[in-house]
Amino acid sequence: MTELIRTRLLSKTYGMADVVTNVSMKVRSGEIYGFLGPNGAGKSTLMKMLLNLVKPTGGEIELFGERLLPGTIEPLKRIGHMIEAPVFYEKLTAEQNLELHCEYMGYHRSGAIREALELVQLRGIEGKPVKQFSLGMRQRLGIARAICTRPELLLLDEPINGLDPEGIQETRSLFRRLCDEYGMTLLISSHMLAEIEQIADTIGVLDRGRLLQEVSMESIRSSKTDYVEISTTDVKLCAFVLDDRLGIRNYKIVGNTAVRIYAMSMTQEELFKGLILNDVPVTAINRRHHSLEEYFLELTRGGGGYAASH
Amino acid sequence: MLHLIKLELKKGRMTGYLWGSLITYGVILGFLILIYMVEGPVQEEPIFQSNAEMLGLIDTLIRATFIIYASVLLSKLVIGEFQNKTIALLFAYPVSRKKLLLAKLSMVFIWTLANVIIANFIIGTIFLTLNANFGYVQGTVTSGLLINHGISIVTQAIAAAGMSLLPLTIGMRKKSVPATIITSVLIVVIVCxxxxxxxxxxxxxxxxxxxxLGIMLTFLSIRNIDRIDVA
Known part of the structure; x- marks a missing residue:
């Protein structure tokens, strides 16, 4: 698999403030790369550096295998982007804004604009000036603008900001479609773990300008085992029954009210029956898995090893 | 380049520009007619000694107006894009930043040049016709006078077009519209x-x-545009 984005020890300093420090990341062709980090972690700055809008103070960037230098414009033809809250020419209509975009990008395909507006479910408002748009509509229009030239690489900074829950779900499936059907490579940043977790193939965790970890979702999923959590008012009895009567050894008592069973061999029904028959007061049984959130918190709290390069 | 200018016109709506200059012509003309009609009949101290002086005032007024008008255009085309952050959009296009800015600046240059010449032609003609009827200003209009004035208008128009770019150097420092416009007013006050x-x-x-100087400083100020950060 080829790498569309590759940075080496990329840094950006504003005066005394280090905004991005020694980031070496790789985004491979055809994947959705989730950029995860709290506000102010340097996600937007990094994306702006990829677009050549902000010049690095150290390190280097390669896009599509070519080094990005001040004045390089070729790779920009192949990139769609939405950085921060999207800006438009407010007095122009949605359609005029997209037309201008296509003209500047040198992209001419009839129906491209209509198709993009359909993909983000913005139909029937093409003729409205953008200044009348709500936050969510602007966000959708921003995505439409980013994808209307069918770019190979899509940089999206907090793309679901301002969308309602339904919109978030639609956008999520749109991103998956863009990747699977149109073969686009996506770099999506977010501070919302749950979002990234659901969509990304690879995750880069950025904190205070440093790339803490770059890891594939698959390896996170496989390394984190599922567990079944029993809520009970009598954890001691519960533990005894599990151990002595049901032959389950791989469990952990959590506080005074819960017992977690890892890699359970029996079904949930069998477990439930076993507990009830032995008079364990069970209030709930839930199957859970370690979420990315826990993984992420572990990483940032533990001050995890800085992954300068992979 | 021509394509970029076309896109700029599309962005700013061309009819708006045309109306803008037509209204400006009207205001200048109205103002001059007011002076001519009010002051003209007073014979003791005539407002204009000669046709040349009358045409000279018309030219000065037109240049002053369009140098300031140009600073408004500069504010809209260049400073405005920085203020509205749309410049981040423009600079992420596969188009050289220098070309983008040159397109905008040459629009301002050509706009000022063309307007000064056209306005002089229209308003000057109207005034000569007017004076042929009212005769408040003495003297005959010779072809020599017209040719000399014509040459002067063209050189002054070129000068005005170059000077109209000067405010950008000041305005770009803080990306400020007021600074741009005030600079142009100062230039007008000093020169005109x-x-x-x-x-x-x-x-x-x-x-x-x-x-x-205006053209030179403009080139200097966009020379390093490829290296600046667009936040």
Whole structure:
């Protein structure tokens, strides 16, 4: 698999403030790369550096295998982007804004604009000036603008900001479609773990300008085992029954009210029956898995090893 | 380049520009007619000694107006894009930043140049016709006078177009619209003010060298545009 984005020890300093420090990341062709980090972690700055809008103070960037230098414009033809809250020419209509975009990008395909507006479910408002748009509509229009030239690489900074829950779900499936059907490579940043977790193939965790970890979702999923959590008012009895009567050894008592069973061999029904028959007061049984959130918190709290390069 | 200019016109709506200049012509013309009609019949101290002086005032007024008008255009085309952050959009396009800015600046240059010449032609003609009927200003209109004035208008228009870019150098520092416009007003006050029939712009070397300075400083200020950060 080829790498569309590759940075080496990329840094950006504003005066005394280090905004991005020694980031070496790789985004491979055809994947959705989730950029995860709290506000102010340097996600937007990094994306702006990829677009050549902000010049690095150290390190280097390669896009599509070519080094990005001040004045390089070729790779920009192949990139769609939405950085921060999207800006438009407010007095122009949605359609005029997209037309201008296509003209500047040198992209001419009839129906491209209509198709993009359909993909983000913005139909029937093409003729409205953008200044009348709500936050969510602007966000959708921003995505439409980013994808209307069918770019190979899509940089999206907090793309679901301002969308309602339904919109978030639609956008999520749109991103998956863009990747699977149109073969686009996506770099999506977010501070919302749950979002990234659901969509990304690879995750880069950025904190205070440093790339803490770059890891594939698959390896996170496989390394984190599922567990079944029993809520009970009598954890001691519960533990005894599990151990002595049901032959389950791989469990952990959590506080005074819960017992977690890892890699359970029996079904949930069998477990439930076993507990009830032995008079364990069970209030709930839930199957859970370690979420990315826990993984992420572990990483940032533990001050995890800085992954300068992979 | 031509394509980029076309896109700029699309962005700013071309009819708006045309109306803008037509209204400006009207205001200048109205103002001059007011002076001519009110002051003209007073014979003791005529407002204009000659046709040349009358045409000279018309030219000065037109240049002053369009140098300031140009600063408004600069604010809209260049400073405005920085303020509205749309510049981040433009600079992420596969188009050289220098070309983008040159397209905008040449629009301002051509706009000022064309308007000064066209306005002089229209308003000057109207006034000569008017005066042929009312005769408040003495003297005959010779072809020599017209040719001399024509040459002067073209050189002054070139000078004005170059000078109209000067405010950008100041305005770009803080990306400020007021700074841009105030600079243009200052330039007008210095160059176009008329003191007992004398103004700095009548020494043609002064406006022409200011024009050259305007063009030079503009080139200097966009020379490093590829290296700047667009936040």
């Amino acid at each position: 003010s008329n003191n007992m029939g004398f103004s700095l712009s009548s020494i043609i070397a002064i406006p022409l060298s200011l024009s050259a």
